[in-house]
Amino acid sequence: MSARELGLPARVPADGLPERVTIWEVGPRDGLQNEQAVVPVEVKLEFIDRLAAAGLGTVEATSFVHPKWVPQLADAEALLADLPRRDGVRYPVLVPNERGLDRALAAGVRHIAIFASATETFANRNLNRTLDDQFAMFEPVVGRAVAEGLDVRGYVSMCFGDPWEGPVDRAAVVGVGRRLLDLGCSQLSLGDTIGVATAGQVSALLDDFASAGTPMSALAVHFHDTYGQALANTLAALRHGVTTVDSSAGGLGGCPYAESATGNLATEDLVWLLDGLGVTTGVDLDALADTSAWLAGRLGRPSPSRVVRALRG
Structure with a gap:
């Protein structure tokens, strides 16, 4: 039985939340980069198009990281060459350096993201790179991209905890984030890379960004669900005025450079929460669950998303 047939979730709007939330879908990039096996480009293309058809207006398509480091995304050029683009949908790509930017420009990409560390x-x-030296790498990338009319997003990883350094100083996170905005990034995505954040930490970090003069419209949140806190942390961010949330269809993904990082917040679980709170996303939960169940079949294992498992068995 579908979500539509069940008539769930029950919609009970809550005060203090945004009317609409933008979901930044990262499954095709952040999700599939963590797969042990390489997913065929034909499957990726259908996955991305099905996500867009389900109403997701931003679908992060791939990465121009060197294939030696992320072989699962070595087909970036081939994928972008054949990608069916729907009107009103953005298909950003991750760009690590100037060589990656060259590749993105050659592929006609209009939205890119860079990936910084808070530790x-x-x-x-x-x-x-050292913490400071990473900005010397990002500066020409962002400068050239902005000059070419591209929109640039900045990811900040390890915002709440680091497996080697432990709890992360909030001032360090704000410092890294402000430097990325000053370089020309239009938005920061604050990442709980290993999934250790609590709602109190999220609120405190957002307060610190606000005190530094950063509008909540310039921030997004990116939670992993290692300790089952991703939805609680998301709700804390929404109550602070954040209106962009990263998630991965079916809960795919982790981080190939941090072994303790488990899956991303599942897009279906996020949509269930937001639908129940009366927050508009534009996403068809039924179509999205179908897509994640379909991909799980291609990957040969059940979907990690609780909502997908509940709706599709």
């Missing part, structure tokens, strides 16, 4: 250790492990 010294992860900057070294993920980017082979």
Whole structure:
């Protein structure tokens, strides 16, 4: 029985929440990059198009990270060449450096993202840079991209906890985020890369960004569900005025550079929460659950999303 046939979730609007939330779908990039096996490009293309057809207005398509580091996304050029683009849908790609930007520009990409670290250790492990040196790498990327008319998003990883350094100083996160905005990023996505954040931490960090003069419209949140806190953390962010939330269809993904990172917040679980609160997303939950169940079949395992399992068995 479908979600539509069940008539669920019950809609009971709550005060203090945004009327509409933009879901930044990361499944095709952040989800599939963590797969052990390489997913055929034909499957990726259908996955992305089905997500867009389900009403997701932003679908992060792939990454121009060197294939040596993320072989699962080595087909980026081929995928973008054949990607069916729907009107009103953005298909951003992750760009790690100037070489990646060259590839993105050659592919006609209009929306890119860069990936920074809030901690010294992860900057070294993920980017082979110090915390400060990462900005020297990002500056020409963002500068050139903005000059070419591209929109640039900045991911900030390890915002709440780092597996090597432990709890992360909020001032360090705000410092990294402000530097990315000053470079020209239009939005920051604050990542709980290993899924250790609590709602209180989320509220405190957002308060600190606000105190530093950052509008909530410039922030997004990106939660992993390692300890089952992703939805609670999302609700805390929404109550602070954040209106963009990252999630991954079916709960796919983790982080190939942080072994303790489990799956992303499942898009279906997020939509269930938001639908129940009367918050508009434009996403058809029934079509989305069908898509994740279909992909789970291609991957040969059940979907991690609780909503997908409840609706599709």
